[in-house]
Amino acid sequence: MKKSTILRWSTCLLVVLCQLGCSSNSGKPDANEEGERTSTAAQDTASENVTEQPATDADLAKISLPDGFQISYFARNVVNARSMALGPDGTLYVGSRDKGSVYxxxxxxxxxxxDEVITIASGLNMPNGVALRNGSLFVAEISRITRYDNIAQNLKNPPKPAVVYDKFPTEEHHGWKYIAFGPDDKLYVPVGAPCNICLRKEPVYAAISRMNPDGSGLEVFASGVRNTVGFDWHPTTKELWFTDNGRDLMGDNMPPDELNRAPKKGMHFGxxxxxxxxxxxxEFGKGKDCADYTAPVQKLNPHGGTLGMEFYTGAMFPENYKNQIFIAEHGSWNRTEKIGYRLSLYRTDAQGKGSFVPFAAGWLQDGKEWGRPVDVEVMPDGSMLVSDDMNDAIYRITYTGNK
Structure with a gap:
């Protein structure tokens, strides 16, 4: 082959390689500068298209994350791991639902x-929710809240639990609870609707209530909440934000799950x-007007199984993640095409405009799930934990890129 021909082919090859290597956000359609791809619709099912990250574990290698982020296992064999709460000494407490245990x-x-997985309690009735206050661990079952005092010093020999409150409804349908103490030092406890769609006269149903730490003073804080399994308070405004699961049997794409904001007591969310x-x-909308109820801040994936959420308050992630909301999407159970099975991000810009984007995805592969995210927890070092009740694991997400 003549030297001139070789030179021409070499030049063409360099041009092609340059184009591939220099193109912005290569392989990330519609990606923003953080490497995230904005969901163009609430029912976004192609949201798993973000940058794949190297991982030594075969399953973790399936998880895609924005550039600079890594995922690893914080713990495995945490059977049916659900909601999480962090103790002041760094011990993570984890509830379960079907297993009936607290870890x-x-x-x-x-x-x-x-270091290890310690079973604090077993044989409980769907102890999904856990919360910490003054060294005591609060555990939410279907109809009661119990308290384990001085828990950090007695992990392997926990005290007999004290009953804080035992008059919640006994229905298991949407009866499992996420609990947390608010800035007002009250314990917030939701009770979901005991059905897909129904209207119960008792105000405690389909509502978020709150009580004093000793179980007294129970009152409804927010109504019209079908089933929330995750909420948090804004780090600056101290306003309550929560996710809510939409009803079933109105089609694959109706209605969407919701992200709501409740800045005051007495609001009704529809x-x-x-x-x-x-x-x-x-059925129940006849004679009603949607304008009479509070609309969501953001519509989420329909039937996405939206559960835990938390504001990011750490310092490890880049600054543009500060005070933004991470949301665990457990995944759909009855949708024709499965959706969710990921960790998403609700981000607001300087003008207050919000966007709903995927952050970590890959637990759903070719229509088959191998894991289901449930809750998120920001750690003191700025890393973030994600629980998974299907893979019986707690994942740890870290950032090692340039800020």
Missing amino acids: ALPDRNKDGKA YPFCHAGETLDP
């Missing part, structure tokens, strides 16, 4: 991995009359 996961040497601020229920 403690200490990380004494602070290496980002749990259920069972109006869904997502705009759709009257075919």
Whole structure:
């Protein structure tokens, strides 16, 4: 082959390689500068298209994350891991639903991995929710809240629990609870609707209530909430934000799950009359007006199984993640095409405009799930934990890129 021909082919090859290597956000369609791809619709099913990250574990290698982020296991064999709460000494407490157990996961040497999985309690009735206050662990079952005092010093010999409150409804349908103490030092406890769609006279149903730490003074804080399994308070405004699962049997794409904001007591978020601020229920919406109820801040994936959420308050992630909301999407159970099975991000810009984007995805592969995210927890070092009740694991997400 003549030298001139070789030179021409070499030049063409260099041009092609340059184009591939220099193109912005290569392989990330519609990606923003953080490497995230904005969901163009609430029912976004192609949201798993973000940058894949290297991982030594075969399953973790399936998880895609924005550039600079890594995922690893904080703990495995945490059977049916659900809601999480962090103790002041760094011990992670984890509830379960179907397993009926509550776990403690200490990380004494602070290496980002749990030293062991300790079962604090077993044989409980769907102890999904856990919360910490003044050294005591509060556990939410279907109809009661119990308290384990001085828990950190007695992980392997926990005290007999004290009953804080035992008059919640006994229905298991949407009866499992996420609990947390608010800035007002009250314990917030939701009770979901005991059905897909129904109207119960008792105000405690389909509502978020709150009580004093000793169980006294129970009152409804927010109504019209079908089933929330995750909420948090804004770090600056101290306003309550929560996720809510939309009703079933209105089609694959109706209604969407919701992200809501409740800055004050007494607000009604529509259920069972109006869904997502705009759709009257075919049965209970007759004679109602959606304008009478509070619309969601953001519509989320329909039937996405939206559960835990938390504001990011750490310092490890880049600054543009500060005070933004991470949301665990457990995944759909009855949708024709499965959706969710990921960790998403609700981000607001300087003008207050919000966007709903995927952050970590890959637990759903070719229509088959191998994991289901449930809850998120920001750690003191700025890393973030994600629980998974299908893979029986707690993942740890870290950032090692340039800020």
